[in-house]
Amino acid sequence: MHLKWHLLSGVIGIPQFGFIFFIGAVVPDLPLIYNEIKIRKARKPFNSNTLSKVELIIYRVFHSILLTIVLWLFKPELAGGILLHIILDAFTHSGKMAWQPLYPLSAFTFKRKNKK
Ligand SMILES: [Zn+2]
Numbered sequence: 001m002h003l004k005w006h007l008l009s010g011v012i013g014i015p016q017f018g019f020i021f022f023i024g025a026v027v028p029d030l031p032l033i034y035n036e037i038k039i040r041k042a043r044k045p046f047n048s049n050t051l052s053k054v055e056l057i058i059y060r061v062f063h064s065i066l067l068t069i070v071l072w073l074f075k076p077e078l079a080g081g082i083l084l085h086i087i088l089d090a091f092t093h094s095g096k097m098a099w100q101p102l103y104p105l106s107a108f109t110f111k112r113k114n115k116k
Helices: 003-017 019-041 053-062 065-074 076-090
Strands: none
Touching (some): 003 019, 019 076
């Protein structure tokens, strides 16, 4: 979780789109909060293998472009924040946390190119 980058990107959008944009930029990672608290207490690095199946499902739903499209119809500023969050994650996450844009309809995974 790159919370500080999501917080910063949300703050940058506030003057143009309002506080709801900030909420959108942060909310997709909320399913990871419990795990984050657990690993920080244990002073261990992030490990996606410690996420429960339920946490992973909720995480993927919040990062799905399908949810973003639905939200765009009702609250475009919120969806805009989520979309920015997803774009930042798409290029920085891999493995279990890799972006599945059409989740839950498809398990297609966006794979970033590895650095050489
Ligand atoms: Zn995320």
